[in-house]
Amino acid sequence: MSATSALPPAPASLPDYLESLGHGIYAVDTAFQRDHFDAAFLIVADGRAAFVDTGTRHALPRLLGALEALGLAREAVDWVIPTHVHLDHAGGVGPLMAELPSATLLVHPRGLRHMVDPSALWAGALAVYGEEEMRRSYGELVGVPESRTQASSDEQRITLGSRTLRLIDTPGHARHHHCLWDETSGGWFTGDTFGLSYREFDDPERGAWIMPTSTPVQFEPDALRGSIARMMATRPSRMYLTHYSRIGRDEADVERLAALLVAQIDEMEAIALRLRDAPDRHQALKRELLALYQRRAAEHLGGRMPPSRIAALLAMDVELNAQGLGVWLDKPAKQRQ
Structure with a gap:
């Protein structure tokens, strides 16, 4: 069977x-x-x-x-x-x-x-x-x-009844992170490697919106981009995120989400490097990150969600992402490569 x-x-x-x-x-x-x-x-x-x-x-x-x-x-x-x-x-x-x-x-x-x-x-x-x-x-x-x-x-296979699940090592959010590929559904169980996507940001026509998570203490943007690319090589048609649930209508939609995610990782890295020596760096990082997410969410929703509502929904993530970027910035330059 x-x-x-x-x-x-x-x-x-x-x-x-x-x-x-x-x-x-x-x-x-x-x-x-x-x-x-x-x-x-x-x-x-x-x-x-x-x-x-x-x-x-x-x-x-x-x-x-x-x-x-x-x-x-x-x-x-x-x-x-x-x-x-x-x-x-x-x-x-x-x-x-x-x-x-x-x-x-x-x-x-x-x-x-x-x-x-x-x-x-x-x-x-x-x-x-x-x-x-x-x-x-x-x-x-x-x-x-x-x-x-x-x-x-890495590349371990386990069985669940007649179903096979494949695990791969996926650093970037954390070095102790793996993700699971389920061929039966054509989807990955991504933990935090494929970011955060809250249902409040869903649009009836455009679908889901997504953002990265750089929580302390092991954020590594290069490794994260590599982990995302490795998952995308399977051409998934859906992703199962801990935060929150299933996203992706089909293969093309998952590709859209991956591109949006990687673009924001690039922007977050640029923000962090620009503010590395800023006075009151943590608060500056929070302001810049919130502005980035408000802009990106507004583009997705066509401005239908007030900026104050976006800020409220993402308050904890902005705080933790700023903390994680701060830890990353304080590493020696060679460790940030």
């Missing part, structure tokens, strides 16, 4: 946080920050399942609820695969793995130790967000027994 013919039909009724995306793929809204901001994905084939990204610890009831809504036992989950170990993608890994007796955690080799012992991960995020925000948004981190983990490798 082919992977396509083995795909189960989606139930007629799903919880409001669970969306069928076709091809046996479901998006779980993890309720991080706001609705339709952070997605975990559940892939189902031949009665077996895999989670790609998990959201934070607070997402656990929804992740388990998704299995229940689809009639899947917890023992049916073979894989839990965070695209990288940033907490909005992997903070819920430990609690979820504790509930899934048959699952193996598949994580980038640079991130594996942080999933086994998340203390350094917590300390790093604490330095960015502060104690109050960490407790409110992320909750306690839980390690995974090393015996239940596996480090991924």
Whole structure:
């Protein structure tokens, strides 16, 4: 039986946080920050399942609820695969793995130790967000027994029932990032490598809008452009973004989104280099980045969204992107190549 013919039909009724995306793929809204901001994905084939990204610890009831809504036992989950170990993608890994007796955690080799012992991960995020925000948004981190983990490798193939998923190393947003190619759907599970695309910016005619994410501390624009090019070489017809969900109407639309993404990476790099020695550099970076995103979003939407609304929706991303560019600028010049 082919992977396509083995795909189960989606139930007629799903919880409001669970969306069928076709091809046996479901998006779980993890309720991080706001609705339709952070997605975990559940892939189902031949009665077996895999989670790609998990959201934070607070997402656990929804992740388990998704299995229940689809009639899947917890023992049916073979894989839990965070695209990288940033907490909005992997903070819920430990609690979820504790509930899934048959699952193996598949994580980038640079991130594996942080999933086994998340203390350094917590300390790093604490330095960015502060104690109050960490407790409110992320909750306690839980390690995974090393015996239940596996480090991924570039060009690794794994099976889910009769379905094959291919993993590739995708640095640029983070060095501990991999993405997954699903031939059945013709799409990539991109984590943060293919940027951010919020549904509030969708246009009925033009489709989705997209922007890069350069959050601290491992933004590398050259590597990011290379990772995007590598994904685009497969001629994908859709992308599955953690922030947020499926984008791309067809191959040409994904090409449009990739071009927009790379153009903005170029612009962000130019802004950062121009402001490298500016007084109050962080605030200057935030102003320039917000102006860039407001201009690009306005072009996409034909000016239908007020600049103040764009600023409100992107406030956290502007802050984190400015922080990430600052870290990149402070590296020795040879490390920025």
